Amino acid sequence: MNMLHTVNKSPFENSSVTSCISMCAKDNSILFIEDAVISVMKATKFTEMIESSLKDFNMYALKPDLEARGLSLDNVIEGVKIVGYEEFVDLTTEHDSVQSWL
Amino acid sequence: MKLGILINEGPYQHQASDTALQYVKAAIEKGHEIYRVFFYNDGVNNATRLATPPQDDRNITKEWSALAKNHGIDLVVCVAAAQRRGILDKGEAERNGKDSDNIEEGFRISGLGQLVEAGIQSDRLITFGD
Numbered sequence: 001m002n003m004l005h006t007v008n009k010s011p012f013e014n015s016s017v018t019s020c021i022s023m024c025a026k027d028n029s030i031l032f033i034e035d036a037v038i039s040v041m042k043a044t045k046f047t048e049m050i051e052s053s054l055k056d057f058n059m060y061a062l063k064p065d066l067e068a069r070g071l072s073l074d075n076v077i078e079g080v081k082i083v084g085y086e087e088f089v090d091l092t093t094e095h096d097s098v099q100s101w102l
Numbered sequence: 103m104k105l106g107i108l109i110n111e112g113p114y115q116h117q118a119s120d121t122a123l124q125y126v127k128a129a130i131e132k133g134h135e136i137y138r139v140f141f142y143n144d145g146v147n148n149a150t151r152l153a154t155p156p157q158d159d160r161n162i163t164k165e166w167s168a169l170a171k172n173h174g175i176d177l178v179v180c181v182a183a184a185q186r187r188g189i190l191d192k193g194e195a196e197r198n199g200k201d202s203d204n205i206e207e208g209f210r211i212s213g214l215g216q217l218v219e220a221g222i223q224s225d226r227l228i229t230f231g232d
Contacts, residue, residue: 034117
């Protein structure tokens with residue numbers, strides 16, 4: 001099943017991001033929103049995990065949430081797609097179902 | 103596509119209802135149908151018209167209400183969650199012997215069955231919470 005996972009918590013705060021990545025089926029998509037957008041920054045202790053997961057999942061980060069937190073788009077890990085709310089809507093309709101990791 | 107939305111958080115604790123609002127606006131813009139927005143748990147705090155945020159603050163209750171008015175979106179507040187948090191419409195206020203109601207225009211109070219129905223009738227159900 002082609003599922004979209006949304007995660008909204010920073011990996012420094014709880015285990016939602018790591019749980020999502022470990023439970024997520026191959027070729028599923030993960031959208032990082034709200035505080036979770038910090039997951040896709042370069043040079044953090046989670047960078048390697050995200051980079052190595054990119055071969056298995058499509059990864060997206062919500063641009064307005066990156067910007068609201070002062071996170072530079074230049075520092076986003078290569079391969080992670082930066083999207084707006086419009087693409088957020090497209091992702092939810094293009095996938096068969098949506099799982100919110102709360 | 104028909105989209106159902108579940109909101110579990112109020113406007114002043116988490117970003118969830120802001121994200122949901124922006125998502126719903128984008129979905130309408132793209133021509134999708136919002137089948138229903140269901141407010142559950144602390145999400146019912148989005149529905150009080152008595153909230154008076156400063157004028158330079160976003161007023162999310164008014165924004166939801168405007169969406170309901172302009173696009174005919176069904177905004178449903180869970181009755182059990184609402185009663186615990188003092189969110190009442192006229193009927194509930196009378197039934198519980200309260201001196202006033204506080205629900206914003208465009209919202210209505212109903213039961214959890216409305217969430218189940220939204221899950222069945224919508225092509226996607228998207229949850230926004232903590």
